[in-house]
Amino acid sequence: MKKMKPTSVISALVLATSLSASLSFASEYPDKTIDVVVGYSAGGGTDVMARTIATHLEDYLGKDAAVVVKNHPGAGGQIGFTKVATADADGYTLGTMNLPAALALTYDRKADYNAESFTWLANFVSDPNTLVVSKKSGITSVEQLIQVAQDKHGAMTVGLAALGGNDHFSAIQFAKAANIKLTHIPFKGAAMARTSILGGHVNMGTMAFSQTVGFDDELRVLAVLSDKRLPQAPNIPTGKEVGYNVVMGSYRGLVAPAGLPDATLKKLRASLDKLSTDPEFLADMKKRGTPVQYTSGVAYEALAEEQNAIAKKIWQETPWK
DSSP states (O other): OOOOOHHHHHHHHHHHHHHHHHHHHHHTOOSSOEEEEESSOTTSHHHHHHHHHHHHHHHHHOTTOOEEEEEOOOGGGHHHHHHHHTSOSSSSEEEEEEETHHHHHHHHSOOSOOGGGEEEEEEEEEEEBEEEEEGGGOOOSHHHHHHHHHHHTTOEEEEESOTTSHHHHHHHHHHHHHTOOEEEEEOSSHHHHHHHHHTTSSSEEOOBGGGGTTOTTTEEEEEEOSSSOBTTBTTSOBTTTTTOOOOOEEEEEEEEESOOOHHHHHHHHHHHHHHTTOHHHHHHHHHTTOOEEEEEHHHHHHHHHHHHHHHHHHHHHSOOO
8 A cells, every 4th residue: 555645644634634623713702702783773573583593592592602783873763774784794793684664775875785795694573664643633534534634635744764765665655556646754763753643743644553553542544555354463454455455664674794604694584584483582573573484595586586676666756865
């Protein structure tokens, strides 16, 4: 048998050691803290979702896993979205994603990211928009709402969390479907828009359903803009049921920078898939008014493409800046 030269033996040992170390490193993910970046302030719906996911996800990533939520609010979420898009694609920076708002931002201003800047991990929450009024208004149906809008000849005001978000898009789409004119009144967040509806300062709102929870005595939700009725509100009809084919909502999920290593992506997606069926996690999310509607992988990418197309079309037809 031909003997290997000493240099060949050393090279083989180095290669084997290097390969072993690489495999060990890959199998150890995560071996340090994973940050989840939220582009909004603490206490909001997106932040609550992130913290709930973080608490339960650690169990599926491994016994030593640590997942920490970090808030980077500002510019309508753009600061947070940019931080995720430009981070190292190593699996240690994840972020919350809000559709269609995050991608709508790329049309009305300069942004350092687009839909291709992210690895689309999983969507957890589908929070449909609504047609909502104050109970003091006396309006009890969508048809009555439309009649009032027609009588006001364009002076019907709708309170919005901001321009360029899902409630703004809902208002545009509903007005088009119902052949009415609405005057958009943007505020700095859904809470302020809700306060204005309650106080009678605006005539109606199109906020996400979760923003109406806890105000049953003061607000009347006339319809939810979803494909089907909500399990938590089975008596409220959909827009489609009352004759207006408008579907819009706030989709909240998790993303990572584009280009994650295959092994890291596989570990994350497998962990999130398991989390999505965890009874304790599901109960925790439901208790917070945001029951899980889980979508992952290719289906989530398709949802992002769909929402991006909607945002682009609305920007082209009715630019808000």
